[in-house]
Amino acid sequence: MAISENSSLSVSRQREASGSADSFRENAYESSPLPLTPVIKIRAAKRWTPIGLGEIWAHRELLYFLVWRDLKVRYKQTLLGVSWIILQPILMTLVFAVFLGKIARVPSDSVPYVLFLYAGLLPWTFFTNAVATSSHSLIASAEMITKVYFPRALVPLAAVLVRLSDFVVASVVLVVLMLYYGRPFTRAILLAPFLILHLTLLALGLGLLFAALNVKYRDIGTVLPVLLQLWLFASPVIYPASLVPPNWQWVYALNPLTGIIGGFRAAFLDLGFDWRSLLVSFAITIVLLVYASFVFRRMEDEFADVV
Amino acid sequence: MRPIVSVRNLSKTYRIGRLRNTNPTLRDALVGAVNSPLSYLRQRDDEGTTLQALRDVSFAVEPGEVVGIIGRNGAGKSTLLKILARIVKPSAGEVDIYGRVGSLLQVGTGFHPDLTGRENVFLNGALLGMKSQEIKRNFDEIVAFSEIGKFLDTAVKYYSSGMYLRLAFAIAAHLEPEVLLLDEVLAVGDESFQKKCREKIKAVSRDERTVLFVSHNMKAIADLCGRVLLIRSGQLYEGTDPKSTIAEYLDEVAAAEARPCDSGSNAIRSADIARRKSDIARMISNNT
Numbered sequence: 279m280a281i282s283e284n285s286s287l288s289v290s291r292q293r294e295a296s297g298s299a300d301s302f303r304e305n306a307y308e309s310s311p312l313p314l315t316p317v318i319k320i321r322a323a324k325r326w327t328p329i330g331l332g333e334i335w336a337h338r339e340l341l342y343f344l345v346w347r348d349l350k351v352r353y354k355q356t357l358l359g360v361s362w363i364i365l366q367p368i369l370m371t372l373v374f375a376v377f378l379g380k381i382a383r384v385p386s387d388s389v390p391y392v393l394f395l396y397a398g399l400l401p402w403t404f405f406t407n408a409v410a411t412s413s414h415s416l417i418a419s420a421e422m423i424t425k426v427y428f429p430r431a432l433v434p435l436a437a438v439l440v441r442l443s444d445f446v447v448a449s450v451v452l453v454v455l456m457l458y459y460g461r462p463f464t465r466a467i468l469l470a471p472f473l474i475l476h477l478t479l480l481a482l483g484l485g486l487l488f489a490a491l492n493v494k495y496r497d498i499g500t501v502l503p504v505l506l507q508l509w510l511f512a513s514p515v516i517y518p519a520s521l522v523p524p525n526w527q528w529v530y531a532l533n534p535l536t537g538i539i540g541g542f543r544a545a546f547l548d549l550g551f552d553w554r555s556l557l558v559s560f561a562i563t564i565v566l567l568v569y570a571s572f573v574f575r576r577m578e579d580e581f582a583d584v585v
Numbered sequence: 586m587r588p589i590v591s592v593r594n595l596s597k598t599y600r601i602g603r604l605r606n607t608n609p610t611l612r613d614a615l616v617g618a619v620n621s622p623l624s625y626l627r628q629r630d631d632e633g634t635t636l637q638a639l640r641d642v643s644f645a646v647e648p649g650e651v652v653g654i655i656g657r658n659g660a661g662k663s664t665l666l667k668i669l670a671r672i673v674k675p676s677a678g679e680v681d682i683y684g685r686v687g688s689l690l691q692v693g694t695g696f697h698p699d700l701t702g703r704e705n706v707f708l709n710g711a712l713l714g715m716k717s718q719e720i721k722r723n724f725d726e727i728v729a730f731s732e733i734g735k736f737l738d739t740a741v742k743y744y745s746s747g748m749y750l751r752l753a754f755a756i757a758a759h760l761e762p763e764v765l766l767l768d769e770v771l772a773v774g775d776e777s778f779q780k781k782c783r784e785k786i787k788a789v790s791r792d793e794r795t796v797l798f799v800s801h802n803m804k805a806i807a808d809l810c811g812r813v814l815l816i817r818s819g820q821l822y823e824g825t826d827p828k829s830t831i832a833e834y835l836d837e838v839a840a841a842e843a844r845p846c847d848s849g850s851n852a853i854r855s856a857d858i859a860r861r862k863s864d865i866a867r868m869i870s871n872n873t
Contacts, residue, residue, distance in 0.1 A: 312587055312589060312648065312683040312684070313683050313684075316591075316681035316682055316683055317682060317683055317684055317685060318671070318680075318681070318682040318685075318686060319679075319680070319681055319682075320668065320669070320671060320674075320675065320679065320680035320681075320682070321675075321679055322674060322675050322676055322677050322678065323674045323676075339711055339716060339717055340711045340712060342711075343707060343708050343711040343712075346708075347697055347700065347704075347708050350700060350704065351697055351699050351700065354699050354700075354740075355699060421691075421694060421695070422694055422695045422712065423672075424672065425672065425690045425691045425694040425695075426670075426672070426688070426690075426694050426695065426712050426713065427670050427671040427672050427686075427688065427714075428712070428714075579674045580674075582667070582672045582673045583599065583673060
C-alpha cells in the first residue's frame with residue numbers, strides 16, 4: 279500500500295481560545311477547498327518497497343514521546359532508577375574481572391583488565407539490550423498497532439534510542455575509570471562517535487529484522503537470548519581479538535562486532551585500529567540494515583492482522 | 586461537490602488458515618515447507634481457509650457529512666474503519682482521502698498506567714497524530730472537558746474507569762483532522778457525559794468536518810447521522826434515507842433473533858421485537 283502524506287496541504291485554521299472551557303467551539307471551521315490530489319492514498323499491499331523515511335520524519339514527535347515514555351516509566355517504576363543503567367555493566371565487569379582477570383588471567387593488551395573489560399562491556403551492553411528490547415517491542419505494543427496508524431518502524435527505533443541514552447549515561451563510568459587508571463585521552467577518541475553510530479545502525483538493523491519476524495514467529499523471542507549469549511563469546515568483549523589465531527582472523531572479522539567493539543576500545547585506549555575488520559563490519563551493517571528495512575516494510579502490512 | 590473520501594471496490598480477505606495452523610511457529614513453517622512446498626500456494630485459493638471481511642465496497646463521502654456505519658457483529662464495520670485509518674491494508678481496491686484523518690478506534694489506546702493524566706495527554710495526543718503545539722494549545726480545554734480536575738497529576742492507574750475513559754475521550758475529541766473515524770466510542774461514561782460526546786460530534790460536523798462512525802446505538806446513529814451505511818457480511822447497502830436503512834437493519838436483527846428459537850417462544854419474541862421496533866421508529870420520528 280502506498281501512502282503519501284501530501285505536505286502541500288495547507289489548511290489555515292485559526293482557532294480562538296474559547297472563553298468558557300465547557301462551551302464548544304462554535305466558530306466556523308474555515309473550510310478550505312479540497313486539495314486536488316489525495317492527501318492519503320490507500321492501496322493494496324505491494325511486495326518489496328523500503329521503509330518510508332519521509333513517514334518516519336513526519337512522525338518524529340511521536341518517536342520523541344515514545345522514547346520519553348519509556349524513560350519516564352522506568353524512572354518511576356524502579357527504586358534505583360537511573361543507577362541500574364550504570365550498575366549493569368559495572369556488575370558484569372566485576373564478575374568477569376574476578377573470573378577471567380584474576381583466575382583465568384586472560385591477557386588484555388597491556389591495559390588494566392578492569393578498564394579493558396569495561397571498554398568492551400559498555401558497547402556490548404548497549405548492543406545486546408538494544409537488540410533484545412527492539413525485537414520484543416512490536417509484540418509489547420500490540421494494542422497500539424491494532425488501534426492507531428503510525429509508521430511501525432518507530433517502535434523498534436524508539437527501543438534502540440532508549441538504550442542509546444543508557445549507553446551515554448554509562449559512558450561516564452568509562453571516563454571515570456580512564457582518569458582513575460591515568461590513561462590519556464588521545465586523538466583516537468574522535469572516532470568514538472562514529473563507532474557508536476555504526477553500532478546503533480547494526481543494532482537497529484537486527485532490531486527491525488527480529489521485531490518483524492517475532493510478530494509472526496514467536497520462537498525468535500526464545501532463541502534470541504541464547505544467540506546473544508553466544509555472540510558475546512564470539513566477540514572481542516571479554517578478551518582481546520589478538521587472542522584469536524592469525525589464520526582464523528578473517529573469519530573472526532566477519533562478525534560485525536569484532537570491528538566495532540575492538541574499534542571502540544581502541545578509540546578510548548589508543549590501541550590502534552584494525553581498519554580491515556572495521557570496513558568489513560561497516561559493509562555487513564549497511565547490507566543488513568537495507569535488507570531489514572525491506573523485510574520490515576513487507577511484513578508491516580500484516581502486523582495488525584497477525585499480532 | 587467533490588468527495589473528501591472516495592472508496593472504490595474495496596475488499597479485504599483474511600487468511601485464517603486451517604484450524605491446526607492458527608498460531609504458526611517457525612518450526613511449523615519449516616516443517617510445512619519441507620513436507621509440502623506447494624501447499625502454501627494452494628492454500629490461497631482455498632475458499633475454506635479465507636474470510637472475506639469486505640466485498641467490493643464502494644462509496645464516497647462529501648465534506649461535512651456525518652456517516653453512520655451499522656451492521657451486525659462481524660459484518661466488517663471495524664475492518665472498514667481500520668482500512669480507512671491505515672491500520673490494516675486492503676486486499677484489493679483503492680481509497681483516496683483528501684484531508685488529514687484522525688481515528689479513534691478504541692478509547693485510551695497507548696495510555697500508560699504509571700504515567701500521570703497530564704503525561705498521558707501528551708503521549709496519547711501524539712499517538713493520535715496531534716502535533717505537540719496542538720496539544721499544548723488545547724490542553725486546558727481537554728482537561729476541562731474530561732472533568733478530572735485535581736487528579737491531573739495522579740498516575741492514571743489510580744483513576745476510576747470513568748475518569749480514565751473521560752480523559753481519553755477528551756483528548757480524542759480535540760483532534761482537528763478533516764476526517765474523523767470513530768468506532769463505538771459513544772458508549773463511554775454516564776448519560777451526561779455521553780450527551781456531551783454527542784454534542785461534541787455535532788459541533789465537529791458544524792465545523793464542516795467529516796465524521797464516519799460505527800455504532801450499535803441506533804438512537805445515536807439516528808440522532809447524529811445524515812447518512813447511514815449498512816454492512817451485511819462484507820457488502821454495502823444504503824437505503825434511500827437513514828431511516829429506511831436503520832429499519833432494514835432492525836428487520837435483519839429481528840429475523841436473526843427469531844430464527845434460533847423454538848416455535849413456542851417465537852410468538853413472544855416477535856411481539857417483543859415488534860414493540861422494540863416501534864419504539865425506535867417513534868424515537869427517530871421525534872428526532873427528525
